[in-house]
Amino acid sequence: MPMENSKLYRYLTYAGTLPFIICAVMPYAGNPDFPGLGSFDQIASAYGLAILSFMAGTHWGLYLSVAARVPVNLFITSNVVTVAAWAAFMAGPALFTLAMLGAGFVFLLYIDYGLRAREVLTPGYLRTRLHATVIVVASLIVTVIAL
Secondary structure, three states: OOOHHHHHHHHHHHHHHHHHHHHHHHHHOOOOOOOOEHHHHHHHHHHHHHHHHHHHHHHHHHHHHHHOOOOOOOOHHHHHHHHHHHHHHHHHHHHHHHHHHHHHHHHHHHHHHHHHHHOOOOOHHHHHHHHHEEEHHHHHHHHHOOO
């Protein structure tokens, strides 16, 4: 079934934003920690690193299948984004990590706009990515404000 005919990727994408939303709400609900998991900023940082790495990894598959239609080497860009986010996670305070994650998600969306312009991505997929990125970045901003 073609991706555009399936709503599954949309449901999974929006479901993937829920941990970001929960981490953003936790400190304002008077519960800055999840017992056994850590604080809201630690959880948002670790989950954000995993999701950003996953999103960067999707570019590998695209590049393997349509490299001739892509103006930039997605192997390199995805590695730079992932390693930068990992370095921020390892070296910095949560504020630095969350800011780097937000920048990474926006950068990947920027690349996706270029991929859409070359008709590598469908309009529906890009729309879903835009909405999810707005939700995630807004949640990260709210999380940073709570620090």
